[in-house]
Amino acid sequence: MLMGTLYSFAVGPVWITDPLSGLQVIISALAADRILLLSMVIPIVFALVFGRVFCGWICPQNTISELFDSLAARIMPKRLLNPSPSSKIRYMIMGLLLIVTPLLGFPVANLISAPGIISVQAANYIYVGSVGIELGLIGVIVLSEIFLVRRLWCNYVCPQGAFLGLFRIGKTMKVVYKEDEEHVCGQCFECAKACQFGLNPMGGKIYPLCHNCGDCITACERMNQGEKPLAFRF
Numbered sequence: 001m002l003m004g005t006l007y008s009f010a011v012g013p014v015w016i017t018d019p020l021s022g023l024q025v026i027i028s029a030l031a032a033d034r035i036l037l038l039s040m041v042i043p044i045v046f047a048l049v050f051g052r053v054f055c056g057w058i059c060p061q062n063t064i065s066e067l068f069d070s071l072a073a074r075i076m077p078k079r080l081l082n083p084s085p086s087s088k089i090r091y092m093i094m095g096l097l098l099i100v101t102p103l104l105g106f107p108v109a110n111l112i113s114a115p116g117i118i119s120v121q122a123a124n125y126i127y128v129g130s131v132g133i134e135l136g137l138i139g140v141i142v143l144s145e146i147f148l149v150r151r152l153w154c155n156y157v158c159p160q161g162a163f164l165g166l167f168r169i170g171k172t173m174k175v176v177y178k179e180d181e182e183h184v185c186g187q188c189f190e191c192a193k194a195c196q197f198g199l200n201p202m203g204g205k206i207y208p209l210c211h212n213c214g215d216c217i218t219a220c221e222r223m224n225q226g227e228k229p230l231a232f233r234f
Helices: 019-029 034-050 053-058 060-075 088-104 108-112 114-127 133-147 152-157 159-164 190-194 215-224
Strands: 002-004 008-011 014-017 174-177 230-233
Touching: 014 019, 014 034, 019 034, 019 088, 019 108, 019 159, 034 053, 053 060, 053 159, 060 114, 060 133, 060 152, 088 108, 088 152, 088 159, 108 114, 108 159, 114 133, 114 159, 133 152, 190 215, 215 230
Parallel strands: none
Antiparallel strands: 002 008, 008 014, 174 230
């Protein structure tokens, strides 16, 4: 049985909590509950092993942004701004929110948690038949990404994605570019074109922005008929 939201949910008897939400509860209350700490372990271990696959494969905001990015390619192929991909702004925003949290005494970053808001509002609509004004943030994100900056939220703002990006070690799953006699790159750059974040996996240094969605690997495989120089590695 599944219940809860993407802030914290239970699969049967096992609780899983968004690590950033859990950390905010701890620093705002200045106390740590054993159950809360254990519920944060699963997503942290998952991130340490597989990277930010929550962002690439589960997060509803990423799904919405991907769909509207395809639409924007038709109606607004060039955004008003085209900054270089950078994780620094995300970490500055996350750090500021964590500093403010104990001062205000509640999880401030949850107010702008896109996956949390979407999951809560979806539950409200199903069980109550209405949604709150919080859903307006999702509309602002979509419009900003269509007209202002491509993939603005995930690349430059999302504090949840920024926090999960901290949990990386040498053996964390990653996209690796490796050429040999059987895996030859044709320099088509389809992998870079496939990345909605504007990353080039052939050049390396794509982490912590890359969330291991695998779009670049799929594009590479399509162009190289299965003998791809790009692949996931641990």
